[in-house]
Amino acid sequence: MTSTGTHDGSLERLKREGRIVVVGASLAGLRAAETMREKGFAGSLTMIGDEPYEPYDRPPLSKQVLLGNAVADHTALPRRRAIDADWRLGVPATGLDMAARRVELGNGDAVEYDRLLIATGVRARPWPNAEEGALKGVFVLRTRDDGEGLQRALAAGPRRVLVIGAGFTGSEIASACRERGLDVTVAERGDAPLVGALGGVIGAVAAEMHRENGVDLRTGVMVTSLEGDPSGRVRAAHFSDGSTVEADVVVVSLGAQRNTEWLSGSGLGAGPRGIACDAGCRAFDVRGIVTDDIYVAGDVARSPHALFGYQFLSLEHWGNAVAQADTAAHNMLSASADRRPHLWVPAFWSSQFGVNIKSVGVPPMGTEILITQGSLAERRFAAAYGYQGRLIAAVTFDNCRWLPFYEQQIEATAPFPPPFSTVDRRPEGTKPMPADFPDPSVPTHGPTITLSGYSPADRKMTFTPGR
Amino acid sequence: MTQALLREIIDYANRANPYPLYEELRKTPVSHDGDGPYVISTYYEIHSLLHDPRISSDAKNLKATGNDPLGEQPDEEGATLPPSFLKLDPPDHDRLRRMTNRPFGPPHAPHRVHDMRDELGGLVSGLIDGIADTGQLDRIDLVDQFAYPFPVTVICRLLGIPREDEPRFHVWAETLAASLDPDPDADPTQHGKGTMDARMELGMYLAGLIEERRKKPGDDMLSQLATADGPDGAMTTMEALSTSALLLIAGHETTVNLITNGMLTLLRHPEVLQRLRDDPDLAVPIVEELLRYEPPVQLLPQRTTLSDIEVAGVTIPKGASLWLMLASGNRDPKRFEDPNRFDPDRKDIQHLGLGSGIHSCFGAPLARQEAQLALSELARRLENPRLLEDPPPYRQNAVLRGPRHLPIACDGIRP
Numbered sequence: 001m002t003s004t005g006t007h008d009g010s011l012e013r014l015k016r017e018g019r020i021v022v023v024g025a026s027l028a029g030l031r032a033a034e035t036m037r038e039k040g041f042a043g044s045l046t047m048i049g050d051e052p053y054e055p056y057d058r059p060p061l062s063k064q065v066l067l068g069n070a071v072a073d074h075t076a077l078p079r080r081r082a083i084d085a086d087w088r089l090g091v092p093a094t095g096l097d098m099a100a101r102r103v104e105l106g107n108g109d110a111v112e113y114d115r116l117l118i119a120t121g122v123r124a125r126p127w128p129n130a131e132e133g134a135l136k137g138v139f140v141l142r143t144r145d146d147g148e149g150l151q152r153a154l155a156a157g158p159r160r161v162l163v164i165g166a167g168f169t170g171s172e173i174a175s176a177c178r179e180r181g182l183d184v185t186v187a188e189r190g191d192a193p194l195v196g197a198l199g200g201v202i203g204a205v206a207a208e209m210h211r212e213n214g215v216d217l218r219t220g221v222m223v224t225s226l227e228g229d230p231s232g233r234v235r236a237a238h239f240s241d242g243s244t245v246e247a248d249v250v251v252v253s254l255g256a257q258r259n260t261e262w263l264s265g266s267g268l269g270a271g272p273r274g275i276a277c278d279a280g281c282r283a284f285d286v287r288g289i290v291t292d293d294i295y296v297a298g299d300v301a302r303s304p305h306a307l308f309g310y311q312f313l314s315l316e317h318w319g320n321a322v323a324q325a326d327t328a329a330h331n332m333l334s335a336s337a338d339r340r341p342h343l344w345v346p347a348f349w350s351s352q353f354g355v356n357i358k359s360v361g362v363p364p365m366g367t368e369i370l371i372t373q374g375s376l377a378e379r380r381f382a383a384a385y386g387y388q389g390r391l392i393a394a395v396t397f398d399n400c401r402w403l404p405f406y407e408q409q410i411e412a413t414a415p416f417p418p419p420f421s422t423v424d425r426r427p428e429g430t431k432p433m434p435a436d437f438p439d440p441s442v443p444t445h446g447p448t449i450t451l452s453g454y455s456p457a458d459r460k461m462t463f464t465p466g467r
Numbered sequence: 468m469t470q471a472l473l474r475e476i477i478d479y480a481n482r483a484n485p486y487p488l489y490e491e492l493r494k495t496p497v498s499h500d501g502d503g504p505y506v507i508s509t510y511y512e513i514h515s516l517l518h519d520p521r522i523s524s525d526a527k528n529l530k531a532t533g534n535d536p537l538g539e540q541p542d543e544e545g546a547t548l549p550p551s552f553l554k555l556d557p558p559d560h561d562r563l564r565r566m567t568n569r570p571f572g573p574p575h576a577p578h579r580v581h582d583m584r585d586e587l588g589g590l591v592s593g594l595i596d597g598i599a600d601t602g603q604l605d606r607i608d609l610v611d612q613f614a615y616p617f618p619v620t621v622i623c624r625l626l627g628i629p630r631e632d633e634p635r636f637h638v639w640a641e642t643l644a645a646s647l648d649p650d651p652d653a654d655p656t657q658h659g660k661g662t663m664d665a666r667m668e669l670g671m672y673l674a675g676l677i678e679e680r681r682k683k684p685g686d687d688m689l690s691q692l693a694t695a696d697g698p699d700g701a702m703t704t705m706e707a708l709s710t711s712a713l714l715l716i717a718g719h720e721t722t723v724n725l726i727t728n729g730m731l732t733l734l735r736h737p738e739v740l741q742r743l744r745d746d747p748d749l750a751v752p753i754v755e756e757l758l759r760y761e762p763p764v765q766l767l768p769q770r771t772t773l774s775d776i777e778v779a780g781v782t783i784p785k786g787a788s789l790w791l792m793l794a795s796g797n798r799d800p801k802r803f804e805d806p807n808r809f810d811p812d813r814k815d816i817q818h819l820g821l822g823s824g825i826h827s828c829f830g831a832p833l834a835r836q837e838a839q840l841a842l843s844e845l846a847r848r849l850e851n852p853r854l855l856e857d858p859p860p861y862r863q864n865a866v867l868r869g870p871r872h873l874p875i876a877c878d879g880i881r882p
Contacts, residue, residue: 373520374558382520401825404518420774422520424557 011335014114018043020332021103021111022085023093024119024259025049027057028298028321032117033083035329045085046111048103050092053144059318061147062169063351066176068155072148093120096266098285101293114293115332118263118275118283119325121299122256122316127164132226137234138250141169153249154180161185162237162247164223166193168350170253171206175352178213185216185245187223187237190438197449198359198395200436201369202383205376205397209353216245226250256316258300268294273450274302274314279341281328297321297328302450303342307411308362308392314450317348345407346393346449349400355379358400360407361393362449369435370417373424374399382406385435386416469498469506473790477648477865483858485765485868486807489795497781504768504788505781508795510802510819512779516791517824521774524826525556528771530786548670549705551713553826554769560825566699567710570691572832580832583621587837590620591844599880606855609873613845614726618837622718625833626711627687628676636715639669643712644720647768648864666712673711677704688714714830722834724763724862724869726841729754731873732761733842734854736809743846750839753811757838758797758820760809765794765868767822793819794868850879 020036022029025047033045049055055077064070088105095104102110124140127133137158139150154161154177161177163170166188177184190196192203193210210217222240229235236246263270268291269284270276275296276284281303283294296303298321302314323344331339350357366385374381374397382402385393391414394406409418417432469492475481476488489508492498496509507513516522552563569575594613598604601612619637623630642665677693684690692707702710733740733753743749770789775782783789796819798806803813821828828834845852855874862871 378558380558380561401827402518402520405515405520408515408518420521420776422773423523424520424561 011333014043015039015041015333016043018114019046019112020044020115020117021046021048021113022117022119023048023103024117024121024298024300025051025087025089026055026119026121026298026321027077027318028119028121028325029117030055030077030083030325031080031322032119032297032325032329032332033085034080035326036333037081037083039330039333041333043114045083046088046113047083047085048088048091048093048105048111050090050106051143051145052090054087054089056144058142061144062141062172063176065147065151066154066173067179068151072144072151075144075147093262096263096268098267098291098294116294117328117332118294118296118300119298119321120259120262121321122258124252125254125257127226127252127254129225132228132234133252135226135228135234135250136232137248138226138252140252141173142256150249150251154182158182158248160245160247161249161251162187162223162245163251163253164237165253165255166190166206166210166217166219167196167253167255168194168348168352170251171210171352172350173251173253174210174215175213175354178215178353183216184214185218185247186210187221187239187245188217188219189222191219193217193219195436195438196364198363199366199369199385200438201376201433202395203436205379209355209379213353218243256299258314260300273312274300276312277301277303279304279306279343280331280339281324281342282331295328295332297324306341306343307345307413308365308451311365311451313346313362315346316449317346319347320344345410347403347407356398356400357395358403359393359395360403361385361391361410362451363393363395363435364437364449365392365451366435366437368416368432370432371426371429372418373402373422373429375426375428384409384416384418386432389416390414391416391418469495469500470503472498473503473506479861479863479865482861482863482865482868485794485865486798489792489798492792492795493799496779497783499781499783504790505778505783506790506792507778508792508799509779510796510799513791513793513796513819514823516770516778516789517819517822517826519776521772521776522789523556523771523773524554524560524769525550526554526769526771528773528786529788530771548666548709548712551709553713553717557825562699563702563706563710564825564829566695566697566702567692567714567829569695569697570688571829575697580836583625583833584836584840586624587621587840588844590617591840595844595848595880604879605876607875607877609730609845609875610723610727610870611872614730614841614873615723617726617841618722619719621722621833621837622715625688625718626714627680627685627689628715632672636669636672637719639665639672640716640719643669643716644867645864647866669712669715670708673708673715674704677707677711717828718830718833720867721763721830722837724867725754725757725834725838727869727873728761728763729757729838729842730845730875731854731859731870732757732809733846734852734875735857739809739811740846740852742811743843747843747847749811750843751835752813752816753842754835754838755816755818756809756811756813759803759813759816759818760797762794762797762818762820763867763869764820764822764828765792765866767791767793768866793822848881849875849877850881852877 056075057077060070060075065072092106093103094106102112104110124142160183163174163186166186171193174184174186193206195203223237224240225238227236234250236244238244258274260270267285269286277296278290281295282290283296299316302312304310305313324342327342347360363385365387368386369383371381371383380398382396382399384391391409476485492508496512499505552560598612646662680690680693684694768790772783772787775785800806821831852875859870859873
């Protein structure tokens with residue numbers, strides 16, 4: 001079977017009787033599988049997932065589930081159509097043989113493919129000290145089991161919860177704790193919650209939200225160690241400023257790691273920043289050459305975006321997973337001339353302390369910010385981010401109905417500061433200010449967008465000059 | 468050219484089928500001539516303007532109203548009631564809409580509309596039984612006997628307005644609804660005076676009710692608007708008045724058309740009517756498609772620009788009047804495949820029928836529920852219904868467009 005399939009009928013053969021393997025049975029994997037069937041793929045479809053569950057939705061895990069308003073095992077993703085797949089659940093993929101077109105599984109099996117889609121996503125970054133991380137009462141929040149475990153721990157009425165890291169997930173957890181009437185301390189290495197994703201100006205608003213809602217927010221500190229009691233249950237955390245906080249539930253919320261280790265040595269361009277792919281979702285190998293039978297989608301993918309200077313973006317965004325899966329699936333079953341690029345404008349939402357936060361574009365790329373509508377003090381506003389005279393992103397707090405406008409402005413590479421007046425422009429919205437993102441060389445857990453222009457692989461390449 | 472087309476659209480002679488005129492209009496997505504408004508007729512342009520913060524709903528931002536032969540808007544609100552949130556911008560719009568929403572929808576009243584379902588069902592049954600009781604099935608006026616009394620009773624119950632006062636406020640509501648309608652031939656001073664009087668009288672009527680509710684609150688929305696004290700504080704009396712007037716009029720003059728247009732469309736598409744009879748759940752996609760195909764609010768004539776803005780290659784100057792032709796956008800072939808086809812199986816149906824953005828229809832969940840119930844019950848109970856006049860006689864209003872009467876006949880009414 002040739003790779004692109006044009007006049008030789010190979011594409012039709014692929015659609016009729018080909019073998020497609022999807023590694024990663026979550027949002028991106030499921031939506032891609034649905035799209036492939038929708039496009040008439042009649043061959044065999046194998047879905048591989050390391051968790052024992054069929055695809056489920058994650059956003060409720062840090063929101064409704066923690067509040068006890070939804071049960072973790074009721075968050076299954078709604079199906080758009082039947083996909084008639086061979087499900088290999090509870091088994092991780094452990095290796096890839098690109099030459100033989102084969103995925104190896106943890107149970108010793110191997111599955112052959114004509115087209116492979118990798119959608120292995122990310123996992124929660126664990127507490128760096130494994131022994132401390134294993135104490136009872138220490139949680140991360142990524143999977144359905146995590147959500148259920150944490151929900152149970154919160155329902156048991158702990159005296160205090162410590163959340164380490166005030167990114168979106170950490171902030172949502174803190175918000176859920178307060179809503180349940182639990183005492184909560186949030187420890188954040190940066191100067192404010194959400195600084196990595198939205199910068200210091202917005203971070204200051206987020207900090208106010210935490211404090212006004214009774215969160216014991218500690219910024220500019222690190223948790224240096226967790227301490228357990230003799231029964232192996234966490235009881236306290238020690239901070240870099242010498243203080244100690246007693247807590248019987250600790251949630252480690254330090255961002256995510258990309259699930260690419262299983263690809264090491266495979267020759268695919270996979271590394272800690274994800275799997276590099278072209279705008280059509282085709283994975284690069286370590287030599288920087290695009291493959292034609294391996295596709296990537298969702299949190300694990302890292303693809304160049306024309307609108308943002310062809311920077312490679314890794315997005316941990318629900319909407320990106322859906323859109324990219326759709327594009328990957330389309331391209332997997334299309335001749336090269338019919339393929340389309342993944343040009344989704346980054347967008348995400350969060351809900352915390354009763355405030356709806358939404359963003360479009362790439363805020364961390366912004367150097368300046370302007371409050372175009374509403375007011376920071378009222379916590380209802382729209383703010384635009386500027387980068388070299390261009391509008392590059394926008395965020396709204398309880399004002400999301402205007403967001404499509406800003407998205408259009410970003411798509412149209414509109415100037416910054418915006419040269420027009422708007423409804424609800426306040427005096428504070430007349431002058432841009434520094435967006436105040438932390439020094440990117442200092443790691444924070446925060447950003448849900450990683451920008452990089454560098455090699456995807458941590459391995460060295462040897463350049464052999466021609467003879 | 469534009470002005471001529473607009474005149475034709477407003478001309479009563481074209482009320483029954485304005486869609487060919489809209490098609491003509493769409494050839495120029497942004498059209499304008501002379502002193503008239505800038506008319507936006509294509510889907511994507513309308514949609515983006517509805518989300519554009521450079522567009523104001525506050526008439527104060529209009530540069531000059533007097534030069535606009537069609538868009539002449541008498542200052543109907545100045546002397547009587549302050550403008551309702553429909554005609555305000557943020558932050559005032561947001562505050563009032565939020566406060567109004569507290570007793571109406573999520574997050575504070577998530578079940579309000581849903582919990583009215585049984586009550587609505589009872590009203591629908593009662594009205595259809597009433598038609599059966601007349602014994603005159605060879606000429607039923609579906610507007611007077613059903614599509615009008617149903618939503619009026621609902622909005623009265625919701626607000627807590629005595630139903631028996633309907634004849635009084637109906638006159639005011641009709642006058643105020645007519646004031647939305649840019650009628651080129653009406654005498655502007657007469658027009659304006661009538662509107663002002665109606666607004667004043669409606670205001671005084673509602674003021675009396677609100678005063679009563681302040682003393683003795685019930686669980687109706689009027690009581691809640693009059694007494695609520697949330698994070699945004701309380702509404703002033705004047706704010707409560709203009710808000711309740713808005714709810715009353717909007718709840719009065721739009722759902723009627725949705726139901727009537729709906730039944731008319733179903734009678735013109737008997738196969739869909741039959742499918743609805745067999746499967747009442749089909750009412751959900753049918754109502755969505757109706758909101759696209761025959762939207763009860765055809766156009767929004769009350770927006771102005773706060774800056775010079777470029778739309779589809781045309782620069783619209785600051786302070787200009789905009790007309791957003793929702794019904795035309797809903798039939799834009801660039802957005803909807805085969806747009807003149809009524810197709811309840813349409814999958815991609817993000818219509819403009821309820822607007823979009825911050826001013827999107829406040830009562831949408833209630834309107835949808837009312838229309839779904841009304842149409843599925845009519846389909847189920849009327850035996851062999853048929854149109855007696857096609858097209859039926861329409862109301863004067865070009866903005867809130869719908870039949871004034873819908874004469875039908877049927878062979879019987881099922882229990």
